[in-house]
Amino acid sequence: MSVVRIPPQLRGEVGGVREVPAEGGTVRELLDDLMARFPALRPQLVENDEIAPFVNVYVEGEDVRTLDGLDTSVDHGSTVILLPAMAGGI
Amino acid sequence: MPSYRELLQQVRSEIDEVDVTQARDLLAADDRPLLVDVREFDEWTEGRIPGAIHIPRGNLESRIEQAAPDRAQPLLLYCAAGNRSVFAAKSLEELGYENVVSLAGGYVDWKRSGFPTELPRTLDGAKRQRYSRHVLIPEVGEEGQLRLLDSRVLLLGAGGLGSPAALYLAAAGVGRLGIVDDDRVDASNLQRQVMHSTARLGEWKAESAKRTLEELNPDVEVVPYIERLTSENVERILADGWDVIVDGADNFPTRYLINDAAVWHDIPLVHGSIYRFEGQATVFRPGAGPCYRCLFPLPPPPELAPSCAEGGVLGVLPGIVGSLQANEALKLCLGVGEPLVGRLLLFDALATEFSEVTLRRDPNCPVCGDSPTITEYVDYVEFCSGRPTHA
Numbered sequence: 114m115s116v117v118r119i120p121p122q123l124r125g126e127v128g129g130v131r132e133v134p135a136e137g138g139t140v141r142e143l144l145d146d147l148m149a150r151f152p153a154l155r156p157q158l159v160e161n162d163e164i165a166p167f168v169n170v171y172v173e174g175e176d177v178r179t180l181d182g183l184d185t186s187v188d189h190g191s192t193v194i195l196l197p198a199m200a201g202g203i
Numbered sequence: 204m205p206s207y208r209e210l211l212q213q214v215r216s217e218i219d220e221v222d223v224t225q226a227r228d229l230l231a232a233d234d235r236p237l238l239v240d241v242r243e244f245d246e247w248t249e250g251r252i253p254g255a256i257h258i259p260r261g262n263l264e265s266r267i268e269q270a271a272p273d274r275a276q277p278l279l280l281y282c283a284a285g286n287r288s289v290f291a292a293k294s295l296e297e298l299g300y301e302n303v304v305s306l307a308g309g310y311v312d313w314k315r316s317g318f319p320t321e322l323p324r325t326l327d328g329a330k331r332q333r334y335s336r337h338v339l340i341p342e343v344g345e346e347g348q349l350r351l352l353d354s355r356v357l358l359l360g361a362g363g364l365g366s367p368a369a370l371y372l373a374a375a376g377v378g379r380l381g382i383v384d385d386d387r388v389d390a391s392n393l394q395r396q397v398m399h400s401t402a403r404l405g406e407w408k409a410e411s412a413k414r415t416l417e418e419l420n421p422d423v424e425v426v427p428y429i430e431r432l433t434s435e436n437v438e439r440i441l442a443d444g445w446d447v448i449v450d451g452a453d454n455f456p457t458r459y460l461i462n463d464a465a466v467w468h469d470i471p472l473v474h475g476s477i478y479r480f481e482g483q484a485t486v487f488r489p490g491a492g493p494c495y496r497c498l499f500p501l502p503p504p505p506e507l508a509p510s511c512a513e514g515g516v517l518g519v520l521p522g523i524v525g526s527l528q529a530n531e532a533l534k535l536c537l538g539v540g541e542p543l544v545g546r547l548l549l550f551d552a553l554a555t556e557f558s559e560v561t562l563r564r565d566p567n568c569p570v571c572g573d574s575p576t577i578t579e580y581v582d583y584v585e586f587c588s589g590r591p592t593h594a
Contacts, residue, residue, distance in 0.1 A: 120478075120481070121478050121479045121480065121481050122478060131551075131553075131554070165503075166499070166500050166501050167499055167501060167502065167503035167504075168503075169498065169499070169560075171560040171561075174558075174559060174560045174561055175560070175561055176560070176561065176562070176563065178565075179563050194549075194558070194560060196547075196549075196560070197503065198455070198498075198499040198502060198503055199476045199477075199478050199483060
């Protein structure tokens with residue numbers, strides 16, 4: 114079991130919570146578990162069976178694109194951060 | 204009990220000295236020593252040997268480690284006539300410095316020999332007082348404050364992030380601040396945009412910012428640009444010359460535009476963004492780390508971009524994130540510390556929690572990668588209907 118940190122832009126899709134527990138030994142399994150329970154997340158996270166280019170996924174602070182992408186392994190108890198692009202400033 | 208003369212003679216026999224010709228040769232060598240002027244401030248202001256740093260004899264032991272952390276670093280000390288520097292050299296040897304020499308004859312002999320001198324720039328009395336709390340910090344000091352006064356920072360947006368960033372940069376004495384904003388002060392801005400005020404409702408934000416900042420610090424020149432950054436004007440605005448850019452924009456088109464411009468012009472970009480209770484900050488420094496497109500190669504499709512209407516932000520949040528941006532900008536201007544390069548700082552105001560993720564340069568980045576595919580400015584369409592300036 115890992116903890117997925119949900120960014121404020123996506124909290125509406127998961128009932129407003131900041132963190133959601135999810136199961137999976139890889140990022141793919143973990144996101145599948147998450148998206149099975151919250152299907153509205155899918156278009157926000159995945160595009161053509163890859164992590165969408167406008168969102169980053171970090172496992173223990175490292176961008177999975179610089180690791181093994183969706184196949185990056187996720188240790189039990191890891192913190193996974195989802196980070197969509199955020200433009201606001203003003 | 205020895206007399207002063209006897210003590211001087213004794214200490215002189217225990218340290219190494221060079222004459223002015225040897226000193227000149229040492230300073231011309233590749234592995235030149237760090238040249239330290241140990242005279243008093245008044246003497247320093249009347250002329251110095253080029254390249255010297257100033258640490259008065261009385262502060263030498265407490266400040267030298269900052270200037271020369273490595274005890275093996277060669278040091279060349281001078282005073283006016285070569286006597287105080289003898290004692291200074293002895294003190295530094297006692298502190299463990301291994302390669303210390305004193306300039307025999309000192310500055311007087313150097314000047315008499317016709318070797319080059321220069322007048323150091325100094326702060327006048329009023330500036331010395333205004334910036335005294337900076338001057339007291341070894342990492343800033345008088346040199347650093349002069350550097351800030353010579354620095355030029357461009358701010359995108361005079362809003363939530365731009366307000367605290369610009370206020371602190373102006374207070375710090377950053378000599379020139381450019382403010383790009385095409386919006387007017389609206390009542391709904393004042394919950395967080397502390398650079399403006401109720402009396403300024405309806406004014407251009409860039410003009411309101413200029414008044415506030417120049418009232419705060421008349422040493423600062425504020426250049427307002429009452430326009431929205433576009434592919435048409437970005438080159439003109441950057442041609443005015445900026446050392447650092449602070450991105451407090453509220454929309455994706457501007458963020459991509461300024462990122463690409465910063466990469467192509469090799470200007471560090473201090474990024475900040477906010478949403479409700481959460482903020483992010485990082486520094487995109489061309490050549491030293493990733494750029495915004497390494498992080499997000501393309502903006503999200505319009506239907507997935509968070510709608511402006513459902514935005515909202517806790518008023519103090521941009522105060523925190525914008526202050527972090529000012530901190531990064533000041534460090535970049537001063538050349539001190541570890542800028543937030545390759546690290547994205549995340550702040551959660553509800554949990555009062557900072558976290559950090561690692562950002563890496565993407566060799567396939569379309570702008571700063573090894574084979575760039577984007578080589579000219581792209582004007583992306585705005586994602587929100589209406590003006591997206593009230594996120």
